[in-house]
Every structure is written in C-alpha cells, then in structure tokens.
Amino acid sequence: MTAARRAADRIPPGLRRPGAPAFGTWIKLPTLETLELLADAGFEFVVVDLEHSPLGLESASRLIFGAQALGMAALVRVPDRSGALLQRLLDAGADGILVPQVTSVDQAVAAVRGMTFAPRGDRGMGATSRAGRWGTSPVDDYLAAGDDVIRCMQIEDLDGLDQAERLLDVEGLTAVFVGMGDLTMSSQLPADSERITVAVARLVATATERGLPCGTAVRTAEAAAAAADQGFSFIMVSNDATMFGHAAAALGRAVRTALDRR
Numbered sequence: 001m002t003a004a005r006r007a008a009d010r011i012p013p014g015l016r017r018p019g020a021p022a023f024g025t026w027i028k029l030p031t032l033e034t035l036e037l038l039a040d041a042g043f044e045f046v047v048v049d050l051e052h053s054p055l056g057l058e059s060a061s062r063l064i065f066g067a068q069a070l071g072m073a074a075l076v077r078v079p080d081r082s083g084a085l086l087q088r089l090l091d092a093g094a095d096g097i098l099v100p101q102v103t104s105v106d107q108a109v110a111a112v113r114g115m116t117f118a119p120r121g122d123r124g125m126g127a128t129s130r131a132g133r134w135g136t137s138p139v140d141d142y143l144a145a146g147d148d149v150i151r152c153m154q155i156e157d158l159d160g161l162d163q164a165e166r167l168l169d170v171e172g173l174t175a176v177f178v179g180m181g182d183l184t185m186s187s188q189l190p191a192d193s194e195r196i197t198v199a200v201a202r203l204v205a206t207a208t209e210r211g212l213p214c215g216t217a218v219r220t221a222e223a224a225a226a227a228a229d230q231g232f233s234f235i236m237v238s239n240d241a242t243m244f245g246h247a248a249a250a251l252g253r254a255v256r257t258a259l260d261r262r
Helices: 003-008 032-040 057-069 086-091 105-114 130-135 139-147 158-162 164-168 180-187 194-209 221-230 240-260
Strands: 022-027 045-049 073-077 096-099 150-155 175-178 214-218 234-239
Touching (some): 032 057, 045 057, 045 234, 057 073, 057 086, 073 150, 086 096, 086 130, 105 150, 130 139, 150 164, 158 164, 158 180, 175 194, 180 194, 180 214, 194 221, 214 221, 234 240
Parallel strands (some): 022 234, 073 096, 096 150, 150 175, 214 234
16 A cells, blocks of 8 residues: 555545545635634535635644544645745644646656655654644654645646646645646636547546546536545545635615615
8 A cells, every 4th residue: 555545545534534535725814703603514624725815824724623623624725836834734633735837747746845754754753733732742643734734736727637647646745736727727628628628538547547536626516526426535625715705795786676666
C-alpha cells in the first residue's frame, strides 16, 4: 500500500462517507453564527477561503475551531502557492489545506513539503499550538496528527490536467481538487467541451486508482448530483455568502410583492 493510499484512508469523516460523496461549502464570512447554521443544515465539511475573500489568519483560526466544534471537518484554501501560511494554519488545527493553481510537479512537491514534518518535509515543530493542544498533548500525538492532514492540490488548467498521473504520484499528496472555473477561463473552453470532459474524467479515474479523494465545486444540488455521477468523492456546493445572499434576496422580493398587492 502506498503512502498516498494510507493517507487517503485517514481522511477526516467529513470528507468521506459510505455510498455518496461528502458535501461542503466555501466559507467567506467571519461569523460563527452562519457557520453554525451550515452545520445545522447538514453540511459535512467547510473550506475557509483565503484566496477569494478578505478573511485573515485570525478569522480562519476561529472558523477552524468553530467548524470542528460543530462536527464539521475544517479545511483552508490558502491565497497562493507561496507556502507562507501553511505552518500557522496547520498549527491552528486545520484538518487540511487546499493549494490553488498548481501547474507542475515541482509546485506540488513544494506545497506537500510545506505541510509535512521534517525530515520528509519543511514543516517545523509547533507542539505548543492549538494542534498540540497548546502543549498539553504528547508530542508524538501532535506529530501523528500532522501526518494525517489533508494535503490537497487544486488543478485549474489544461497543463495540470495533462500531467495528472505525475502530479498524483507526488509523495505525501492526499487529495486533489479540480477548479472548473479557472479551468474554463484559462482554456477558453466550455466545461462540456470534449477536451475538458476527457481530461477531467482521466484525472478522476487516476485519483480513484490511487485511492485519493477527488473534489470539485458546483453551484447547485443538481450540479452536485452530476459531479457525483462523474466520480467526484467530495463536492463543494456554493458558499456561505452566496447562499445567504440568495435567501435574503428571495425573501426581499417576496415581501415587496406581498406588500405591493395590498
């Protein structure tokens, strides 16, 4: 059994469940109240989005804590490939990290090393952080938990898809994510074009062969079902700001209509 397959078997429950893909959403709002409402609504995991929101490190740390306290797995999408936040987010207790815009094996190796303890990687010892229960847990437990984090690359262009087998063979990688928005924008091809559908299907199949969870993001329940049919094992559906925005807009329209009919 490969290291990647062993790691995939340790994915937090929020990213895998028998019989159906796990579903979650992006978090862009720094509020524990909306996080609690998402947990009550049945979302199984969240990804705190530092790439496309104004959230910062302190807000991310509180959201990680809140999501886990509510029974959801808590991942974070970092803003770029620099690696600057990997150490601090993992020591804040994140269940895993999504690294955006990975286009080469060298980039994937660097990102994985930033999430892996020495000597196999570059992550330093921080056992007095939240991930080490502020120094109250045995160091061995802190190190073992560090081995279990989700190290996920986002593939968002055709070059990355064409290198799927090489990227997914990077030692220590434990999940992969297809960013369809950037993929269609960078390629200037529609999502249902043959070039994209064939490449995405090959990536999903390659991940499945290696026992690696493969995720994507969609906007609706119908699209989530379609993604499940494609073989995706975890699916991001909408985001907190958009969901609450649509709900508020729908209620606002309904109220105006009701009052105008008086």
